[in-house]
Amino acid sequence: MSSILLYNALIGGLVFGAIYALIGASLNVMMGVLRVVNFAHGEFVLIGSFLAYSVFSLTGLNPLAALPVVAIAMFFGGVAAYYLLIPRLRYSDDAETSSFLLMFGVSLMLVSSITWIYGADIRPVNFSFDPVNIALLTVEDAYGKGRDGKVLVPTARLVALVINLAIIAAMTWFIYRTLPGKALRGAIMNRDAIQVVGIDIDRLSANAFGLAAALAGVTGVILTLVIPSVDPNGGAPLTLFAFIVIVLGGLGHPIGALLAGMLFGMVEQFSNVLLPQSAAQMVGFVMLVAVVMFKPEGLFGRKVMR
Amino acid sequence: MSILRKATLALAMVSIGALASADITMAQEPIKIGMTVSQTGRFALAAQSGERGLQIWLDDVNARGGIEVGGEKRPVELVALDDRSDKALVPRVYETLIKEEGVDILFGPFGSTLTGAAANTTEQFDKFLMIWSASADSIYAQGYRNVVSGTQLAASLLGLPTIKAMHANGVKSVAIAYLDEPFPAGIAKGQQAWAEANGIEVTMVESFSTGTKDYSILIQKALASGAQAFIPTSYEGDQMIIARQLRELDANFDAVGMFYGAQPQFLEIGEDAEFLFSQTLINPKVNWDVTAGLTRAEMMERYEALFPDAAYEPDFQTALAYGAGVVLEEVIKAADSTDPAEMKQAAIDLSGNLTVMTGPYAIEETGKQVSMEFVVMQNQGEGNLEVIFPPAVATADPVFPAPAYSDR
Numbered sequence: 001m002s003s004i005l006l007y008n009a010l011i012g013g014l015v016f017g018a019i020y021a022l023i024g025a026s027l028n029v030m031m032g033v034l035r036v037v038n039f040a041h042g043e044f045v046l047i048g049s050f051l052a053y054s055v056f057s058l059t060g061l062n063p064l065a066a067l068p069v070v071a072i073a074m075f076f077g078g079v080a081a082y083y084l085l086i087p088r089l090r091y092s093d094d095a096e097t098s099s100f101l102l103m104f105g106v107s108l109m110l111v112s113s114i115t116w117i118y119g120a121d122i123r124p125v126n127f128s129f130d131p132v133n134i135a136l137l138t139v140e141d142a143y144g145k146g147r148d149g150k151v152l153v154p155t156a157r158l159v160a161l162v163i164n165l166a167i168i169a170a171m172t173w174f175i176y177r178t179l180p181g182k183a184l185r186g187a188i189m190n191r192d193a194i195q196v197v198g199i200d201i202d203r204l205s206a207n208a209f210g211l212a213a214a215l216a217g218v219t220g221v222i223l224t225l226v227i228p229s230v231d232p233n234g235g236a237p238l239t240l241f242a243f244i245v246i247v248l249g250g251l252g253h254p255i256g257a258l259l260a261g262m263l264f265g266m267v268e269q270f271s272n273v274l275l276p277q278s279a280a281q282m283v284g285f286v287m288l289v290a291v292v293m294f295k296p297e298g299l300f301g302r303k304v305m306r
Numbered sequence: 307m308s309i310l311r312k313a314t315l316a317l318a319m320v321s322i323g324a325l326a327s328a329d330i331t332m333a334q335e336p337i338k339i340g341m342t343v344s345q346t347g348r349f350a351l352a353a354q355s356g357e358r359g360l361q362i363w364l365d366d367v368n369a370r371g372g373i374e375v376g377g378e379k380r381p382v383e384l385v386a387l388d389d390r391s392d393k394a395l396v397p398r399v400y401e402t403l404i405k406e407e408g409v410d411i412l413f414g415p416f417g418s419t420l421t422g423a424a425a426n427t428t429e430q431f432d433k434f435l436m437i438w439s440a441s442a443d444s445i446y447a448q449g450y451r452n453v454v455s456g457t458q459l460a461a462s463l464l465g466l467p468t469i470k471a472m473h474a475n476g477v478k479s480v481a482i483a484y485l486d487e488p489f490p491a492g493i494a495k496g497q498q499a500w501a502e503a504n505g506i507e508v509t510m511v512e513s514f515s516t517g518t519k520d521y522s523i524l525i526q527k528a529l530a531s532g533a534q535a536f537i538p539t540s541y542e543g544d545q546m547i548i549a550r551q552l553r554e555l556d557a558n559f560d561a562v563g564m565f566y567g568a569q570p571q572f573l574e575i576g577e578d579a580e581f582l583f584s585q586t587l588i589n590p591k592v593n594w595d596v597t598a599g600l601t602r603a604e605m606m607e608r609y610e611a612l613f614p615d616a617a618y619e620p621d622f623q624t625a626l627a628y629g630a631g632v633v634l635e636e637v638i639k640a641a642d643s644t645d646p647a648e649m650k651q652a653a654i655d656l657s658g659n660l661t662v663m664t665g666p667y668a669i670e671e672t673g674k675q676v677s678m679e680f681v682v683m684q685n686q687g688e689g690n691l692e693v694i695f696p697p698a699v700a701t702a703d704p705v706f707p708a709p710a711y712s713d714r
Contacts, residue, residue, distance in 0.1 A: 002530045005523065012522055111346060119617060120350030122543035124550075124575045132711075133554055143530050154554035227519045228550050231543055233347050233391070237517045272523040277514040278486045 017265025024245025032252035042235030048220025078213025250298025340409030347391020363631030418442035442488035456630030461492025599632030
């Protein structure tokens with residue numbers, strides 16, 4: 001096997017791992033604080049991608065130009081969606097199951113809305129950086145018969161990785177170093193207890209919903225650099241990845257989700273090298289099943305003692 | 307009563323009688339055709355493109371008063387329901403079409419995956435199924451009695467123009483990758499078999515799963531296999547991503563075959579769509595002497611008139627569905643019935659005796675289409691599409707080997 005494949009797997013693992021990490025972490029904030037099983041999370045990501053596509057197709061600007069608009073719009077949209085949808089779940093006997101059904105409905109509604117606005121077509125985001133790629137190193141005889149190969153990183157992926165890592169760093173700082181972040185962690189640990197110290201749980205939950213929606217939207221914008229097309233039906237696989245990351249990392253463990261996302265990305269990419277691509281996808285799911293069976297609290301989660 | 311009043315009354319009665327008679331003619335029971343069209347999901351783009359082709363045929367046939375059956379012209383009515391690109395949903399919707407909507411004849415959904423699911427149901431209820439886009443050979447190996455592919459060539463033959471064109475240009479080795487579904491797998495296996503039988507070394511054959519969005523490792527594997535040419539076969543959205551990732555990775559092959567590379571939507575991706583070997587059967591430079599239905603130019607005109615706001619021009623899905631509609635009309639006329647067994651026999655009898663917009667029609671007894679071969683196109687820069695194979699209809703020599711990405 002050519003070592004150039006392993007280098008490429010490493011790069012791909014970092015790029016996709018960071019994306020999975022961010023999707024998983026944003027869902028984890030929502031699930032951890034609100035106990036809302038957000039089955040529409042992939043569609044939240046998709047909204048960001050379509051807004052980036054709109055900015056690109058209308059102005060010709062880099063899709064990243066949509067980042068601030070998407071972050072702000074999705075935050076306030078998320079807060080509004082919280083007040084519209086979530087408080088009603090309190091009246092349910094089984095709020096978590098009801099939230100799953102509610103958000104499944106929201107997912108269908110969002111797919112239909114996107115299809116109605118943009119049509120069913122897959123839309124290319126035909127934006128390129130110049131140069132289109134950057135050579136990291138040359139591997140001698142990479143392809144046999146004396147053919148050297150270069151380890152190339154598409155510039156778009158490199159940019160996506162850098163922005164993703166910056167957001168992850170900012171998010172980690174926010175959660176561990178700021179008062180609202182600590183309040184979020186507190187709500188994840190014990191939703192009832194933090195109300196005793198005077199925190200308005202409703203307001204905190206609305207902000208958590210907004211933050212998760214904003215992070216999902218921002219991930220969608222970044223995703224258009226890595227996968228340069230937008231598909232109205234692309235949300236469901238993203239939701240699946242988000243749930244996998246949460247199960248791997250541990251529910252309500254934001255840093256666990258980040259690490260699990262990176263791990264899942266790496267496993268997926270190296271499996272692609274070592275196995276036929278159609279079989280490789282299985283490896284991630286085998287890992288998921290193994291974690292559920294042997295470490296159900298997640299790789300980075302802690303057992304809850306009652 | 308005066309003569310004038312009697313004459314007026316008689317005239318009025320005759321007029322009423324004439325109107326009633328006209329009403330009877332107008333009220334001829336329509337031939338109801340049922341199908342599913344994906345409104346959402348990964349097949350939505352192609353399914354809706356095909357539906358527009360069928361609507362052109364419906365508009366045309368009804369403008370001509372319908373199809374003559376039993377000495378009377380019957381209008382044609384389409385009942386189209388959504389299948390959400392979901393093969394689990396398709397059998398239930400086809401059952402609804404048959405049992406609740408009371409359709410006479412079924413038209414297939416888009417693609418082999420969904421059509422395979424639909425065919426089980428139409429056979430179970432003994433209904434005729436006209437297929438317009440399902441090419442998987444496996445469908446025609448099930449022993450179905452009432453299934454006919456009107457226009458879509460079988461998958462094992464469908465991809466051959468690309469590999470033949472590569473062979474004609476001296477390609478000695480090829481790497482093949484495909485989405486693990488009946489249609490792309492059928493194409494890939496047909497290409498692999500033809501390549502091996504004709505002295506082209508197949509350096510890699512690898513499948514990938516639905517939902518794959520990152521093909522960089524697959525592309526690197528193809529490069530590492532030492533292949534001179536690369537043929538990744540999947541649906542259009544996937545191929546657009548692969549085209550982009552080939553350029554991002556500076557993956558230079560002498561030729562790359564992408565089935566959908568000449569589609570209007572595909573051309574929108576710009577430079578990434580250049581120099582690919584792609585296939586189509588609708589192009590201003592490909593015109594058949596049709597014996598039934600509209601010519602290509604006439605169909606294009608109707609398309610513009612009927613769908614002025616369509617996001618895209620008609621593509622080969624539109625042509626396939628339109629052509630299958632025309633074949634269906636000829637089958638009903640020849641059978642003089644909508645009975646499935648009589649229609650199947652008529653479809654077999656018409657084989658080799660009919661040419662529609664998409665080409666000559668020929669089927670095996672299984673209903674498998676063995677004619678209507680696609681031509682190979684190449685975008686030779688800035689969307690300039692040329693026919694490069696077969697030589698008999700070629701409008702330009704291929705650009706071969708394709709220029710390296712760094713030289714474009």
